[in-house]
Amino acid sequence: MGVIDVFKDLNHCVVTNVVTNWMAPMGNLTLLKAKNAKPGRHSDGKGLMLLVKPSGARSWVLRVQHKGTRHEIGLGSIDDLSLAEARDKAAELRRIVRQGGNARAFRDKVDPVIPTFAEAVGKAHAALLSGWSDKTGDAFKRSLEEHAVPIIGARRVDEIGAEHVVSALAPIWVSKPQQARKIRVRILQVLGFAKGRGWRSSPLPDPLDITRALPKQPRGRNFAAMPYSALPSFVSDQLKAKDSSARLALLFTILTAARSGEVRWASWQDIDLRARTWTRSAELMKSRQPHVVTLNAAALAILERAATHFGNDALVFPSSNSRKPLSDMALSKMLRDAGRPETVHGFRSTFRDWAAEKMPRVPSMVAEMALAHSVGNATEQAYLRSDLRQLRFQLMDAWGTFVAPSISRAVE
Structure with missing residues (x-):
């Protein structure tokens, strides 16, 4: 064989290898697809999936069979694990399964490096997120990063005692008592998670x-x-001011007598303009029961404004980051800017007082249902099969006309 023939053979091998590698089967996802994927499950193949929540949160999940039972194993957030890393991790866990091992136990093996509290917050959030609603997961991480991480975030989780938790809670313990108690629970939850992972051996702070x-x-x-x-004068002033997501959300909260968190997470897919209803899922409700809100004409007018400004394909009242809801302080700021001392939640009491004094012919049960409160005792609830929707339409229509006559109109 001559020199030219040798070079031909070498060239053939190189080309063949390049073509073979290019044609080798790859996953279904690409970095661009993963980044732009819409809410839902997106398969990469071989059990690896990208889970995208309505909030935009993205995490990797691996589906495997272990001893005849299907398991879904969370691998972590897309922010912490790239597509290539997720594939490598999935391949490693599939190997464990092929060898008869427990992939979940292997994933949960003790990490020899003890993380700081700040790192543990991220790890706990990623591991527990699949069992929470978007609202719960967001509140968990945001509150800890705002109030606990700046103070105890640099400490290793095995070094944190009661005195450190006290130092994190002290600045808000009196001024924001309810929030402080929630953060105490969440700090201990992170420390409990750390103990379960073997990162600390001492008991949790009492x-x-x-x-x-x-x-x-x-x-x-x-x-x-x-x-x-x-209220009518206040609402009239707000309607004359420049539309913003927070202002429209506040007005919608008033007109529906809803909780601010439910409004901030409101999605267009839950709004039926023709039926004049807003269906809130159980995970958004304090009672953990789904609830249907009847929409008056003024509320529909606010929705029209929101659609004009922000579109109608995701959150109704988005933040500047369209994938995330407004913060819990955004609506309160509208009141402060107007020089009002009241709270957003207080508008539910305003509605209840108005219904009692101005709509005495409407049974109190109707107003309670409009507020998504439980009504009656256990026996009465067992026999009450109606959600009194027609009566609620009448009550909420009257409320809208009282609060915002300038944007109320006859509704067929």
């Missing part, structure tokens, strides 16, 4: 010891509510 080291919290009090007689 909640009672933490409470004893902090000042006495003020007694709970009712949310400050605007007198219903002052």
